[in-house]
Amino acid sequence: MASHEAxxxxxxxxxxxxxxxGVAPFATGSKKLGMWLFIMSDAITFSAxxxxxxxxxxxxxxWPTPFEFYPGIVKATLxxxxxxxxxxxMVMAVRxxxxxxxxxxxxxxxxxxxxxxxxxxxxxxxxxxxxGEGVRLFKNPWGAPLFGAAFFTLTGLHMTHVFCGVCYLAxxxxxxAKGKVTSEDVEVSGLYWHFVDLxxxxxxxxxxxxxxxxx
Amino acid sequence: MDSASDREHxxxxxxxxxxxxxxxxxxxxxxxxxxxxxxxxxxxxxxLMGLSVIKASLIIAYxxxxxxxxxxxxxxxxxALVMVILLMFMMFPDSxxxxxxxxx
Numbered sequence: 001m002a003s004h005e006a007x008x009x010x011x012x013x014x015x016x017x018x019x020x021x022g023v024a025p026f027a028t029g030s031k032k033l034g035m036w037l038f039i040m041s042d043a044i045t046f047s048a049x050x051x052x053x054x055x056x057x058x059x060x061x062x063w064p065t066p067f068e069f070y071p072g073i074v075k076a077t078l079x080x081x082x083x084x085x086x087x088x089x090m091v092m093a094v095r096x097x098x099x100x101x102x103x104x105x106x107x108x109x110x111x112x113x114x115x116x117x118x119x120x121x122x123x124x125x126x127x128x129x130x131x132g133e134g135v136r137l138f139k140n141p142w143g144a145p146l147f148g149a150a151f152f153t154l155t156g157l158h159m160t161h162v163f164c165g166v167c168y169l170a171x172x173x174x175x176x177a178k179g180k181v182t183s184e185d186v187e188v189s190g191l192y193w194h195f196v197d198l199x200x201x202x203x204x205x206x207x208x209x210x211x212x213x214x215x
Numbered sequence: 216m217d218s219a220s221d222r223e224h225x226x227x228x229x230x231x232x233x234x235x236x237x238x239x240x241x242x243x244x245x246x247x248x249x250x251x252x253x254x255x256x257x258x259x260x261x262x263l264m265g266l267s268v269i270k271a272s273l274i275i276a277y278x279x280x281x282x283x284x285x286x287x288x289x290x291x292x293x294x295a296l297v298m299v300i301l302l303m304f305m306m307f308p309d310s311x312x313x314x315x316x317x318x319x
């Protein structure tokens with residue numbers, strides 16, 4: 001606790017002149033600031049992919065809209081709900097960690113990981129379904145050949161992020177249970193997890209809702 | 216423990232998280248509903264992207280805690296990100312021309 005108070009005092013001192021930087025720029029730990037900077041660069045990567053998707057879509061006159069209410073939209077909506085709920089369990093994990101409740105934090109982290117795995121599994125069945133219908137990277141039975149490339153790249157990179165997030169949370173959960181990392185590390189892993197959730201908030205409407213198969 | 220519970224009090228705590236989560240789910244529902252309305256694509260894009268920006272802001276502000284960080288941090292990170300994304304989309308209008316320019 002004593003070192004914690006020392007850090008707080010230090011942060012207060014920096015807070016008084018936040019624009020001056022100093023030992024803790026923005027009154028934030030270096031790990032947290034590092035994660036924020038990583039998130040910024042990752043956000044730009046996803047923006048580039050989303051922009052490429054939107055570009056080829058607008059420039060094509062026969063972009064496929066293959067997602068029927070079931071399974072496409074129902075699954076994507078379920079995945080959205082799962083991911084949003086996993087963000088809720090993640091903030092609960094961070095809260096428990098900050099309050100010093102180690103076992104509760106680990107349980108919430110496990111819940112978050114379970115939701116992440118459920119997301120990847122549902123997404124994988126959806127991919128399998130589309131591949132079964134004949135969608136390939138540069139070929140599909142419906143129209144613009146780039147549909148597959150845009151869809152698989154965008155959702156694939158996101159799915160990779162979710163899977164890496166599950167592994168990351170597993171490492172944090174184990175180390176936090178052993179007392180080898182602090183609540184700040186849990187919070188930093190939470191930032192990553194929420195960001196993955198946030199990206200899906202753009203992929204879901206752009207990729208799925210705009211490609212609903214009407215009646 | 217006092218400082219932790221004090222902080223939680225000023226930052227809302229579980230109730231705020233649940234309210235934010237509820238709104239995120241509700242806005243997702245609105246998006247699905249909009250998907251089955253026959254709006255023109257441009258109007259649809261504005262509506263859906265508007266909702267997505269609101270959802271993203273809720274996640275950043277409350278789940279990612281940025282609202283409670285030093286204001287200088289948000290002021291450093293967010294305008295830079297918005298600027299980069301806007302610059303990236305600067306060539307987007309070309310995509311509208313491409314379709315009309317295609318040889319038939």
